[in-house]
Amino acid sequence: MSQQEGVVIVTGASRGIGHQVCLNVLRTSAHLHVLAVSRSPTTLPTSSRLHQITGDITDTHTQAQIKGRLQALNQPILALVNNAATVESTGPFLDTTSSEWTHLLATNLTAALVLCSTCIEELKKSGGRIINVTSSASLGPIPGFSAYGMTKAALNYATKALALEYPEVTSVAFYPGVVDTDMHQVAVKAAAAYAASPRTTMDTAALMAKLSKPIAVDSLGALRRVL
Template sequence: MSSATVIVTGASKGIGFAVVEYLLSQSTNVVAVARSEGSLTSLRSQKNLEILLGDVKEPEIPAKAVRLAIDNFGGLSGLVLNAAIIEASKIADADIERWKTLYNVNVFSLVAFAKEAIPELRKSRGRIVMVSSGASVRAYQAMGAYGSSKAAVNHLTKTLAIEEKDITTIAFRPGVVDTNMQKAIREDCKIPYFR
């Protein structure tokens, strides 16, 4: 593997897109995973970019992403697991099916990507970065689904760190970033400033 290769989920907008742009600027090979191409269209000409369109909660997507990394760039050295959705409702009004969908995206897709990537990351002594949130450690009204999913991400990170000694795994809390999700938090959850 001549240079680093990283899979980024939730790659077409917000934090994910910024991560893709940065990695490409550092000559890192990137497999960008997103439901739609969005802003990624502006990067299509980059030779060190592969775009995989698909929903992270679909069981075949992690394997396809890892296969793209191996086939096109010779291996895999990292994951940035950024894809997430928000469900704004008080627990008394919770739609359990929507909570399950959120957990499929925010938690179970991370498990699936990590599981699929571990054999390659062991070889490269790679890294896994999971995007967490202040909501993982502090309760906010109508944020039970999102906050508890991010708390699960923190625990998953700690578990991977002790199970996979040759892979560096961290959860990263980026702070307030003015993305579409942040707008939804302010409007749907009535939280003026979400930390």
């Protein structure tokens, strides 16, 4: 990143990756301000360049606070790091409740896009960056994380759309891999629960038998037997 003065916005700043990103910017870039947004108060060190907003990123009041704080700072927006996320449900895909779906999508997708919309004009002026923190769960179903992974897959798609439609801004979907965070501990517990109830060899053989039947899928998604 250049030595241009400006502000970096980081959501999910109270712990894990978001917390560390804020620390790194404050420690290594004396010309940058950090707007740290988190549901709970952070333990970030006091700094004249640190500006904190505590609130739910999905709430319109919090979103309005972010917009107001950016206007008050009157600094170029150099980067938006959409890091805030929730797992919400770690059970079977279709056990995810309507309220869980609503919160998953609002946190992992909609809030990020609202912030992109808020910042896009300033990011275009500065030639800044949008960094959407995604997950390997978005690349394919993982037991217990399919609902979460689906929202991250949607965020990946949104990132590609942003890159296409706003070429003045560098939009990146960042896969951090396995990181020792609170969210990772949730993943470990969910994986252990599934590993504790493995399929039997009989179940697996029966499933393979079903898959070996001569079927194909037409363009409408209907199953049709192949002769």
